[in-house]
Amino acid sequence: MSTVLKVAVIGAAGRMGATVCQAVTDAADLELVGRFDMGDALGDLGGADVVVEFSVPSASLANVQHCIAQGVDVVVGTTGWTPDKLELLRESLAAQPDTGVLIAPNFAIGAILMMSFAQQAARFYESVEVIELHHPNKVDAPSGTAARTADLIGAAREEAGLGPVPDATTQDPGGARGGREHGIPVHSVRLRGLVAHQEVLFGGTGEMLTIRHDSFDRSSFMPGVVAGVRAVGQHPGLTVGLEHYLGLT
Ligand SMILES: NC(=O)C1=CN([C@@H]2O[C@H](COP(=O)(O)OP(=O)(O)OC[C@H]3O[C@@H](n4cnc5c(N)ncnc54)[C@H](O)[C@@H]3O)[C@@H](O)[C@H]2O)C=CC1
Numbered sequence: 033m034s035t036v037l038k039v040a041v042i043g044a045a046g047r048m049g050a051t052v053c054q055a056v057t058d059a060a061d062l063e064l065v066g067r068f069d070m071g072d073a074l075g076d077l078g079g080a081d082v083v084v085e086f087s088v089p090s091a092s093l094a095n096v097q098h099c100i101a102q103g104v105d106v107v108v109g110t111t112g113w114t115p116d117k118l119e120l121l122r123e124s125l126a127a128q129p130d131t132g133v134l135i136a137p138n139f140a141i142g143a144i145l146m147m148s149f150a151q152q153a154a155r156f157y158e159s160v161e162v163i164e165l166h167h168p169n170k171v172d173a174p175s176g177t178a179a180r181t182a183d184l185i186g187a188a189r190e191e192a193g194l195g196p197v198p199d200a201t202t203q204d205p206g207g208a209r210g211g212r213e214h215g216i217p218v219h220s221v222r223l224r225g226l227v228a229h230q231e232v233l234f235g236g237t238g239e240m241l242t243i244r245h246d247s248f249d250r251s252s253f254m255p256g257v258v259a260g261v262r263a264v265g266q267h268p269g270l271t272v273g274l275e276h277y278l279g280l281t
Pocket residue numbers: 042043044045046047048049068069070071086087088089091095108109110111112136137138139140176253
């Protein structure tokens with residue numbers, strides 16, 4: 033007899049939360065047992081085996097810690113995870129060694145491959161810049177995906193002994209050169225009509241490589257979220273990146 037996993041969603045009234053509720057309802061092996069949003073008491077999480085968390089960066093840590101304290105596995109899509117916050121999660125998990133938490137900056141398979149390809153390409157190019165483009169309702173910049181991509185590229189460049197990206201700019205009063213993540217220039221575009229998009233531009237002598245991914249619809253994230261829900265129980269502790277569940281590392 034096959035087992036049905038009970039799933040609750042935190043941030044259930046949001047763009048991603050509502051889409052996840054539908055995806056869980058549509059999956060024969062999953063049962064939606066709870067929808068929680070801002071102001072709701074999380075309590076026993078509706079008796080869930082797994083919680084999916086898509087809220088806001090300022091609330092996510094406390095929500096995930098509540099789930100860990102209940103011994104409930106969590107799949108997290110919310111962005112804004114700093115090294116300090118991740119360390120707090122590891123401390124919480126130390127008291128619940130059988131509980132699993134998956135944090136994925138992006139659940140779309142193409143975005144995961146984009147990050148992996150960018151990591152591979154990083155050591156071959158002197159120049160690199162990341163451009164992320166999103167809907168204008170997004171509250172955080174740069175995107176979690178761009179920050180993660182820049183981290184992977186920056187680490188690969190360091191390992192290869194590459195120095196800083198070349199850039200002669202000495203005057204930029206308006207910040208036209210964008211921000212920097214792990215030393216990599218990152219540019220954030222917010223435009224009505226967009227969902228989630230990213231380009232990674234690599235430049236070398238006489239050539240350029242562009243790696244681009246587009247999410248045209250939030251359905252693009254659902255296969256990854258559902259795969260995470262099914263697998264998180266087999267991965268106690270903290271995992272950052274769905275690629276670790278997909279055999280890509
Ligand atoms: N990992 C991935 O693949 C993806 C991640 N995201 C990230 O997911 C997060 C949510 O994105 P959207 O759904 O577009 O945002 P949204 O603004 O549509 O939804 C956020 C929801 O969280 C709720 N919320 C706020 N505070 C809360 C609290 N304390 N407890 C429970 N719920 C609370 C809000 O009321 C809202 O319903 C963002 O951080 C975004 O960057 C978005 C898309 C894909």
